[in-house]
Amino acid sequence: MYLAPEGDEIEIADAAADFLAQKMPIDRLHKPGAADMSETLRELLGEMGWFGLAVPAERGGSGLSPVEHALFFREVGRQCGPVDLLAQALAANAAQDTGLRQSIISGSRGVALMVADGDGYRLFGSDHADLALIVTRERAQLHPLEQAALESRAALDPANSLRVADALPDAVDGTSGETIWRLGELGAAAMLVGLAEAALDLIVEYAKVREAFGRPIGAYQAVRHTCADMAVRIEAARSQLWFAAAALKEGRGDAGAHLDAAKHLANEAGMACADSNIQLHGGIGVSEEHDAHLLLKHAMLLSRLFGSKRSLLARLLEARLED
C-alpha cells in the first residue's frame, strides 16, 4: 500500500512536467490562435509517446497503466492543456484498427473531443483534427469530420476552440464498454487537480511579495486561511485521485466509485481554487494578461466533462466500497 508517486512514476511525472513547461506553457494562451493542440505540438507529443501511456505494448503503446496516465494529465492540467490532448490519448486506447491506432499514437492524425448536447454536438479541438471522439459510459466512437457540417462558436475557454454540429457521419472505429470513459474521467480529474495546484502555487507566491498596509498580503489571515482551505481541498482531491488511479490499475471492484469520488473532489477543488486565486490577486486577478482567468475558464470546461456534479452525485449516493 503506497499512495503517492514513487520510483519510475516520479521520473515520468518529472519528464512530463519539463516537456510540457517547454512545449505547452500556460502563457501560450495569452497569444492569439493558441487554442487546441497545434499540429507541431501533437506530433511532438506523439513522438515522445505521451498519447499511448496506458495503451498495451502489443497494441503499440507504452504498456503502462492508468497511474501513469493520471500522472501525465495532472501535469497537462497545470499548464491548462487543451482537452483534445486528452481526446487523442483516449482515442489511442479506443481505436481497434491497427493503422488508425498507430497514426493516433504517433500524432500524425488528430482527434477532437465531442460531446452530445441535446440533439446536437459540441466539438472541442482544432480544425486539423479529422476525427471526433465521443465517449459515454457504454462506448467510445470515432467519427470522421471531413463531411461534417461544423459551425464555429466563440469559446469562453481560450484553451480550446468550440464548434457545433447538428448531425454526425457514422463512426469509423471504436469500442464498447466503460474503459475509455474511465480513462477520460481519470484524465479530467487529474487535469483539474493539476490546475488547482497551479492556482494555489500562483497565489502563495504572490501573497509573499504583494504588500498592502505595509505587510505582505500573505500575513493577513483572510488570505492565509483561504489558502489553507485551498490546500486542504487539493490534498483530499489528490489523495483520492491516486487512490482511483491505483484502483483502476489493479482492477478493484469498487474502482468506479473511487473514480466518481475523485472526479467530484477534483471538480470542486478545481473550481474553488481557480475562484479564490482570482479573488486573492485583487485587480490583477481579473486582468486578461494574468493566468488566473485561464485556470477558471478551463476548470469550467473540465468540470463538465466526464462526470458533471449532478451525474456524479447521483451515482455516488448508491456507491459501495470494498475494504
Added chain:
Amino acid sequence: MDLRYSDADREFRARARDWLAGNIPNSRRPPGGSAAAQFDRDWQRKLHDHGWAGIAWPKEYGGLGLTGLQQVIWYEELARAGAPHHINTTYVALMHAGPTLIARGTEQHKAFHLPRILSGEALWCQGFSEPNAGSDLAALRTRGEIDGDHIVVTGSKMWTTDAQYADYQELLIRTDPQSQRHKGLTWLICDMRSPGIEVTPIRTMLQDEHVNSVFYDEVRIPIGNVVGEIGQGWSTALATLSFERGLGFIGDQLELYERVCRAIDLAGKVRLEDGRRAIEDDGIAQRLAALKADTIAIRAMTLADIAESDRTGMPGPKGSMMKLLVTTTHKALSEVVGDIMGWSFLEFDGDRSNNPWTYEYLWSWVFSIAGGTNEIQREITADRVLGLPKAR
C-alpha cells in the same frame, strides 16, 4: 503507487473482524460519570487481555509492533463492528500520553506507565490549556518551583477533559519564572491523587461534565516525573500535539464513511413534511452524496499519510489539514441529518446512545475547538505547509 494489502494485513483484518463480532460489549456505555469511565477501562482491559492493545506500539513496550496500516485496519473494523468509540476516557493515555512517553520518556517512565496504559488500569488527562492560555498555549502561567528533588506546582488548568477520572496528567507548567513564551516550560507526569489538586467540572452544551477546571495548590511532584528536560517542555508538548493531531482522530476519520452510509439509509426511511422520503429531495440527496465523496477521500488521505509514515517512520506534516477536513465534514453531515430528521432532531437527553445524531451535531464544536481550533489549524497549514509570511 499501489493499494495492495499484504497477506499479513488481510489475515489481521479477518482475525480482528472475527474477534470483534463475538466480543463487543452487549451493554450500552453509560452516558457519563465514573460508570462510563469504568466501562471504558473494562473494554480496554478486555482488548488487552485478548491481545488487541497497542496495535502499532513497539513490542518492547507491550504493543503488537504492527504497522500503521494495520492500525488503520483495526480502526476500520472497530467502526464496522459498532465497537465503543475510541474517543473515551482512555483516549489521552492511548493516543498521546503513551506515545509521548515512548518518544521522550525515560526507561523508568516507560516501564511503569506503558503497561498500565495498555491494560486500561491507568487513565490520563491533558493539562495544557489554562483560563488565559488556549490557542496561545505559550502564554501559560501555572508555576513550578524547584524544591530539592521536587517541583512544587501552583496555578490552574482549564478544559481538562476527564480530569475527575484520570490517574495521571500530562502537565505543562512554567518552571522558570523569568521566562517568556516557549522558553522555561516543563512537561511533567502529575499523579492526580497528589495532595493539593482540586477538580471542578464545567458543564457543557452537551449536558455533560467531562471537562474541568483543575486547581493546584503547592502540589509536590518528584523531579523524576519530568519528561524531556526541565525548561524544554515546549518541545515535549509539541511531540504530544503531533500525536494528538496526527492520529488522534483516526477513528472518526474512518468512521465518517460508515456514518454517511447510515445517514443515507436513514434518509431512505424518514418522510419529510410533504410526504416524500428525505432521499427523494434533491438537495438532501446531493448533500449526502457529496459528503460520501468527502469521506471516501478522507480515507484515501488517511491511507496516504499512514503509508508515508510507515515508510519514513515520521508522522507527516498534514495532521492540521486532516483535522480541518474531518471536522468540517463531520459538522456538515450532522447538519444534513438535522434537516432529514426534522423535529425529532430537537430531542436530547444528554445520552449519546439515545440521541446519537443530535449528540454528534453538538459535538461538532468540540471537534473544531478542542486540540487546537480550526482557525489555528489553518494558521499551522499556512505557516508549515504553504510557507506564507507569519501573521504575527
